[in-house]
Structures are given as C-alpha cells and as structure tokens.
Amino acid sequence: MKSSAKQGSLIVSTGSAVPDFTINNYQISQIVETSDEWILARTGISERRLLTDYNHSVIDLAVEASKQALEKIDMDPLKIDLIILATSSPNDLFGSASQLQAKIKAFNAVAFDLTAACSGFVIALVTASQFLQTGNYNNILIVGADALSKWTNWSDRSTCILFGDGAGAAILQSCSLQNNEILGFHLSTDGNYSDQLSLAYQNQYSPHPSLKLAQGSFNYIQMNGREVYKFAISKVPESILLCLNSLNLSADDVNWLLLHQANDRILKAVADKLSIGSDKIISNLNKYGNTSAASIPLVLDQALSENKISKGDIVVVSGFGAGLTWGTVVLRWMSD
Ligand code: COA
Numbered sequence: 001m002k003s004s005a006k007q008g009s010l011i012v013s014t015g016s017a018v019p020d021f022t023i024n025n026y027q028i029s030q031i032v033e034t035s036d037e038w039i040l041a042r043t044g045i046s047e048r049r050l051l052t053d054y055n056h057s058v059i060d061l062a063v064e065a066s067k068q069a070l071e072k073i074d075m076d077p078l079k080i081d082l083i084i085l086a087t088s089s090p091n092d093l094f095g096s097a098s099q100l101q102a103k104i105k106a107f108n109a110v111a112f113d114l115t116a117a118c119s120g121f122v123i124a125l126v127t128a129s130q131f132l133q134t135g136n137y138n139n140i141l142i143v144g145a146d147a148l149s150k151w152t153n154w155s156d157r158s159t160c161i162l163f164g165d166g167a168g169a170a171i172l173q174s175c176s177l178q179n180n181e182i183l184g185f186h187l188s189t190d191g192n193y194s195d196q197l198s199l200a201y202q203n204q205y206s207p208h209p210s211l212k213l214a215q216g217s218f219n220y221i222q223m224n225g226r227e228v229y230k231f232a233i234s235k236v237p238e239s240i241l242l243c244l245n246s247l248n249l250s251a252d253d254v255n256w257l258l259l260h261q262a263n264d265r266i267l268k269a270v271a272d273k274l275s276i277g278s279d280k281i282i283s284n285l286n287k288y289g290n291t292s293a294a295s296i297p298l299v300l301d302q303a304l305s306e307n308k309i310s311k312g313d314i315v316v317v318s319g320f321g322a323g324l325t326w327g328t329v330v331l332r333w334m335s336d
Pocket of ligand 1: 033034035038039042043118157158161162223224225226228229262263290320321322
C-alpha cells in the first residue's frame, strides 16, 4: 500500500451461494463424449452447480451471498457506500449491480458492474481498496457472480466440463493503517491473447434492408485450453513473486494460496513453481468447478467457515483468465 493512503482496508465479512442443481461428470458423459476418469484426471473436478431454474438468475445468487455477508456482521445495508459486481454473465448489459442494490435495499450505495472474467473478483478487491484508502468510502460490498452455464456450448466437451455457476460476496471496511489487511497487489493484461478465451459478440444480420447496420448476439465461450493452461502456469507464479518481492516477503512467508479455481493441475503447478507445499492450496474445485468471478470469494467463504485462516496469516489471492488478464493481491489476515 502506498504511504499516501489515508486509511486501510479490511475484509469484515463474506458470504456465498450456489444453485441447488448438481451435475456430476457421469451425467456430463451422457451429454458429450467424455468420462469421469478423464475429467477428474485433467481438471480435478467431479461436479458443478448449474442455474437451471427458469425464474432464478445470477443476481439471485449474488443477493443470497450478499445477504449472508451482511447478516454475519448484522450490518444495515444502508451503510454500504459502494457495490462492485464482478460478472461476465450479467442479466443486463447496461449493468446488473443496480438490481443487486435494490434487492438488498442498499439504497445509499452507488453500484456498478466490473467485467474481467475470472480475474473479476481480484480486480474488484483492488478497486474497492482504492476507494477505501483515499477515505472516500467506508463500507464496500464486492460480489463475484457468474452463470457461465448460460454461455457454454453443451456440445463442446473441452469447455462444458469446466464451468459451474455461483456467487461470493465480501464486505470491505475502512480501518486504521496499522490494521490494514490488503498489503499490495499486481495486475496485468495482455490483450494480444484475447482470442484464446472469449465470449465474443458477433454481427449476424442487418435489421432492415435499407439500413447498413449489422446486429448480432454473443457467441458461446471459445477457448484454446492448452494455451490458457500454459499462460496460467507461467504468468500467475510470476505475478505472485513480483507482488511478494515488492512487499519484502518471500514464498516461504505464504500461509495460504487462494487461487482462482480453474483446474487442479494449474493450482498444483503454480504452487510447485513457487516451492509452496500443496497443503497450503485452498481448493473447492472438486465440488464446484470453475465458477469464474465467483470462485475466489466462494472458496474464501468456505475456508473461513472451516476456520482454516488464522489472524496474521499471509494469504496470496490470484485470479487469471480471459483478457488475458491476471493479478495478485497479498493479504495479511486481521480477523480472529
Ligand atoms: N473428454 C475426453 N477427451 C477430451 C475432452 C473431454 N472432456 N476434452 C478434450 N478431449 C480430448 C481432445 O479432443 C484431445 O484429443 P486428441 O488428442 O485425439 O485430439 C485430447 O483430449 C487432448 O486435448 P487437450 O486439449 O490437449 O487436453 P488437455 O490435457 O490440454 O486438457 C483442458 C484440456 C481444457 C482440461 C486443459 O487444457 C485445461 O484445463 N486448460 C485450462 C483451461 C482453463 O482453466 N480455462 C479457464 C481459465 S479461467
């Protein structure tokens, strides 16, 4: 954190929500040519949750996760100054954060969406901490929520095995600089590789013969799995080391690696490159798959409910994905 900061930031509560419907690897093998053995060996995923209910949307998941976080600390939603909703699968392209604001009755909060795919929560965390450091806001709700099942091609076995739906929320509060939890961050994008993982808009037709205007819609998720894998295992360790070094910390100081839950092999390869024991990896990939912007707050909420993280622990949080964008935040956990 720069010395110009007026105040620190602290994660004071978390919450999470997943849909009820579970689809396991065997059930997916009834849809595309694959097997439980193949999926488990290549990804570490056994099952994932899908938003199948016609009347429920990604915002309902975000609302549930947010309400949980508010209730845990008995916080009046009117105290929230800002809501940042990290999502790439909104209900409304103009932004869905305002729907969340209304549903949780956080009427004093300004609310906006942040689109950065699987790095969305990390970037939301950094963005929120900037508003807190300057002293402009005191209470910020950040939510990572995605329902990529809506944008998955269920005939494409290289992508449909990976993704699940979910939401995770965190409430950040201003605090004294001594209690600051967010020690530092490092964020990067390389847009030259944006076509390696995309959910792209495509022009299709002109709505009126006399109007030279193409209109279209969004495609399914397209991914070059091998390239994304190579990108993740080279850039994520680099980002973590840069961030740790800037704080005069080393990989030996890390108590927990809380990475975007994309693939078990990626998590292990990142830990190996940093010589961090796999017992320090926090993971729930097996049960939920890759829930995009939701994956980090979902697994954080779970780790906290299991009392895994203790006061003083150094927690390295890294997100990576479409963009290609990646980033790290180093936390010193301050709550008991
Ligand atoms: N079941 C069975 N076989 C499959 C399959 C599936 N679900 N998906 C692909 N295959 C096949 C391929 O067709 C290919 O067959 P071929 O050799 O006959 O051509 C073979 O398996 C190997 O394909 P490849 O794409 O090289 O597999 P992989 O070992 O790279 O694993 C991923 C594929 C997607 C699991 C892996 O690339 C990956 O996890 N990448 C990162 C993706 C990711 O995390 N994305 C999100 C980032 S936020």
